[in-house]
Amino acid sequence: MTTKVDFRKALDAYQAQQGRFRVVDVPDLTYLMIDGHGDPNTSAAFGEAVRTLYPVAYKLKFASRRELGRDYVVPPLEGLWWAEEMASFTAARDKSRWDWTLMLMVPAWISHPLVSTAIEQVRAKDAPARLPDVRLETLSEGRCVQTLHVGSFDDEADVLAHLHHEVIPELGFRMTGIHHEIYLSDFRRVTPERRRTILRQPVTVGAVHGGWGRGA
Template sequence: MAEAKLDYKKAYPDLYLPKTKPSVIDVPAMGFIMVAGKGDPNEENGEYQRAVGILYGLAFTIKMSKLSGSQPDGYFDYVVPPLEGLWWNEGEPFNGITVNDKSAFSWISMIRQPEFVTPEVFAWAVDEASRKKPELDMSLARFETWHEGLCAQVMHKGPYDDEPATIIALDRFIEEQGYASDFSDDQEAFPIARRHHEIYLGDPRRSKPENMKTVIRHPIRTA
């Protein structure tokens, strides 16, 4: 019998499958491949779409290393975790509610990595993926261990443009529970700051907008 693949969404439902009613979570440290950039994520062949291509190119290079005889120590089979994103605007507060100009976005696009991925494994993947996909600049990616910490989160169902109503409900919950939002004022991408955080559980290319599911997570502190 084939060994079951680890699906992080199913194994850690508290991180990936919250309810539509907001809740508080203390997010542990995890390893991510990340690409930072700026601009409208909907721009065809734009910076964001290229970043996503880099992320998946590296993620699947690591996952499929078992077929090349280069699998890392401690390797186990798994489902590639979902795409995630940190979002902010330079020069103004950003909590995801007021979006006047998507071209002004700054972002970090990222995919969680299994526990066996180390900086050395990541460096091997960059070399391997660069050889197989020379049209993508794999040097833009970096491997980071990130401890997000105390947050409030909620599941948003529906189109991305309908997120503000869900975020307003999340903000109300944060205040009612005696917390305050804890967004960073730092405009630099790294070191990683506390941002508006989204986890994408569906593929917008294949799902109807009304069926999309997005985890929305905001950093908080005791008020």
């Protein structure tokens, strides 16, 4: 019987505790990705991105088990979030100004041809609206600071402010890269107060405050 890999248990990068801020060296990981903009609560593109990523991810999982003899649990949904003004996340929370990339991690053994085949299989059955926008890309984050948030997404602001303005400077780091969230709970099914989300911020050595943009 094929052993099924659960990356939530196998990768240290998926480990976090509420109230604890960990420094984690995240390995390069490969994801199915779709980009978008706007309030995730009202943007049609956001829901379409979620409904597009999962069918492709499951086609890949089944192909991996069938053709490669390697089975795995589809990892949780993840998101990169950024805006021109960081206050859009921690103070004003103006979600209409947010840019995002939704992602589902795939194992390193998944090839581009396998992804292309999976996309064509999804297209042949009932093509989701954002299917042409799916891409396979490797994310290199390196050193990060992360914690577990339990509760509504709207209650993240205080945790993020503490992380950005106190924890990271006190550790001798500055922010770089993009704010990253890992949705351990399926927010389509779990009530807001029970949602478990890893909040991750890539960092580098230095006391100067960094940015949020892709090139930061």
